[in-house]
Amino acid sequence: xxxxxxxxxxxxxxxxxxxxxxxxxxxxxxxxxxxxxxxxxxxxxxxxxxxxxxxxxxxxxxxxxxxxxxxxxxxxxxxxxxxxxxxxxxxxxxxxxxxxxxxxxxxxxxxxxxxxxxxxxxxxxxxxxxxxxxxxxxxxxxxxxxxxxxxxxxxxxxxxxxxxxxxxxxxxxxxxxxxxxxxxxxxxxxxxxxxxxxxxxxxxxxxxxxxxxxxxxxxxxxxxxxxxxxxxxxxxxxxxxxxxxxxxxxxxxxxxxxxxxxxxxxxxxxxxxxxxxxxxxxxxxxxxxxxxxxxxxxxxxxxxxxxxxxxxxxxxxxxxxxxxxxxxxxxxxxxxxxxxxxxxxxxxxxxxxxxxxxxxxxxxxxxxxxxxxxxxxxxx
Numbered sequence: 001x002x003x004x005x006x007x008x009x010x011x012x013x014x015x016x017x018x019x020x021x022x023x024x025x026x027x028x029x030x031x032x033x034x035x036x037x038x039x040x041x042x043x044x045x046x047x048x049x050x051x052x053x054x055x056x057x058x059x060x061x062x063x064x065x066x067x068x069x070x071x072x073x074x075x076x077x078x079x080x081x082x083x084x085x086x087x088x089x090x091x092x093x094x095x096x097x098x099x100x101x102x103x104x105x106x107x108x109x110x111x112x113x114x115x116x117x118x119x120x121x122x123x124x125x126x127x128x129x130x131x132x133x134x135x136x137x138x139x140x141x142x143x144x145x146x147x148x149x150x151x152x153x154x155x156x157x158x159x160x161x162x163x164x165x166x167x168x169x170x171x172x173x174x175x176x177x178x179x180x181x182x183x184x185x186x187x188x189x190x191x192x193x194x195x196x197x198x199x200x201x202x203x204x205x206x207x208x209x210x211x212x213x214x215x216x217x218x219x220x221x222x223x224x225x226x227x228x229x230x231x232x233x234x235x236x237x238x239x240x241x242x243x244x245x246x247x248x249x250x251x252x253x254x255x256x257x258x259x260x261x262x263x264x265x266x267x268x269x270x271x272x273x274x275x276x277x278x279x280x281x282x283x284x285x286x287x288x289x290x291x292x293x294x295x296x297x298x299x300x301x302x303x304x305x306x307x308x309x310x311x312x313x314x315x316x317x318x319x320x321x322x323x324x325x326x327x328x329x330x331x332x333x334x335x336x337x338x339x340x341x342x343x344x345x346x347x348x349x350x351x352x353x354x355x356x357x358x359x360x361x362x363x364x365x366x367x368x369x370x371x372x373x374x375x376x377x378x379x380x
Contacts, residue, residue: 004332005306011326012307013044015315019111021045023093026086026108028052029068030097036300036308037095050086054079062164065099066157072102072110080106098271098292098313112314118266118290122158124151124192129265130258131285133194138185142177146170147196147375149232150180152188161294161348164188165232167196167225169379180230197286199279201234201372202241204255205296207312207330209269209320213259214330215252216299216337218243221275222347222361224369227379233369234275236347237295238357239302240340243278251283258288269320271296271313277372298346302337 025041027034027049038049056067071079083106084090094110096102101119102110120126125135135153136142142150152164159165166180184191201221206213220241223234243251255274262268273293276285292313300308312330315323345360361371370378 002303002306002333002336004329004336005303007329008312008326008333009307011323011329012040012311012315015319015323016041016044016311019318020093022047024087024091025049026052026083026092026094028094028096028105029054029072030065030099031095031310034308034310037310040307040311041095050092052082052086060163061161062154062157062159065160068096069100069102069157072096072100072105075105083108095314098310112270112317114268114270114290114317115266118268119158121262121266121268122289122291123153124159124164124287125153125190127287128192130261130288133192135190135192137190138181138188142168142191142193144168144170144172144177144193149194149196150184151192151194152184153190153192154187155189156187162223162232162234166230167232167375168230169227194286196375197277197279197284198373198376199277199284200241201275201277202283203237203276203293203295204251204274205272205293205299206255206259206274206334207271207309207316207327208259208263209316209324209327210263210267211324212327213256213272214327214334215255216296216334217241218248218251218278219295219298220357222364223372224364225372225375226369228368232372233364235364236345236360237298238346238360239298239344240338244281247278247281247283250281251278254283254285258285262288262290266290269323270317271309294348295346298344299337301346302340302344303333306333 025046032051032053041049054068054071056064090107092108094108101114101116147170148168150166201223202218203221204215204217206215218241219237219239222236268290271292273289275287276283292310296309
């Protein structure tokens with residue numbers, strides 16, 4: 001274990017220890033499969049850790065997290081019975097992942113939850129304040145003159161993993177656009193309209209508080225367009241993505257600015273993910289997600305000896321100023337990661353195996369999907 005990894009782990013354990021010592025911790029929903037988090041809480045002197053799954057059948061990420069949040073917000077009688085069977089005295093602590101904005105479940109405190117304002121900041125219409133775009137009613141005239149990105153804003157829950165994102169080609173006839181509007185209107189009243197930015201899709205991850213952030217990345221985001229349905233798919237990421245030093249500096253500056261804006265608007269502290277494209281030496285940011293995003297698990301794989309990054313997110317949210325000491329070793333960890341050249345592929349949407357980048361991209365190509373960077377040249 002590196003010095004940075006050991007320091008991060010000890011700081012996180014020292015902060016969490018007094019809270020969980022001698023207590024039963026329930027890992028629920030999105031957290032219910034994490035053995036590393038369970039080990040972390042046990043190392044912090046928790047009395048016991050139990051896994052409590054929330055039943056959801058299907059592969060739709062947006063629906064799954066919406067279902068989790070619904071059950072956590074208004075537990076069903078069956079779910080209450082399951083919790084009471086494990087914790088009859090209702091004295092346990094709950095960790096339900098980075099997504100939730102629920103503060104208690106039947107009197108059990110939830111550790112590391114977001115505020116409602118912080119969760120709302122992830123909505124596509126709220127993101128306009130951070131990255132621009134125009135909000136229109138679904139059935140309004142979108143005034144499309146060129147390739148255009150359309151993001152639906154669900155009436156309930158959040159659009160996740162490009163679940164409501166479409167690219168409309170230039171010169172499309174009105175009937176096809178009308179069909180898309182009818183499709184979106186099934187669960188959206190409004191859309192966000194932006195010009196299509198082509199370039200190298202990439203993502204930065206990191207952790208932030210009110211004064212600073214540590215950035216991990218960039219990773220190349222595997223983003224594809226389906227010309228048959230206009231749907232965008234973002235099935236995975238590849239590490240490393242090497243950029244020219246000036247381009248990287250520009251990107252880091254842009255991320256710093258959007259992190260400061262996010263904190264000013266929401267007082268958010270914790271993990272984040274920033275998506276966008278590298279174009280003409282600059283980073284065009286498409287969104288910032290205030291939570292532990294799926295791709296962060298790639299860095300847990302690269303540095304498996306450190307405390308899980310979900311634990312870093314937890315301590316920043318729960319202890320804020322007291323957790324400031326975690327940033328110097330987290331910066332050291334980021335440098336350790338940057339020095340690694342081994343390729344890592346993380347697929348979290350689709351049937352392609354986690355192999356090398358070339359074969360993974362070819363697998364999605366065989367599905368008829370077009371890399372985002374090639375949309376204009378292949379569909380002029």
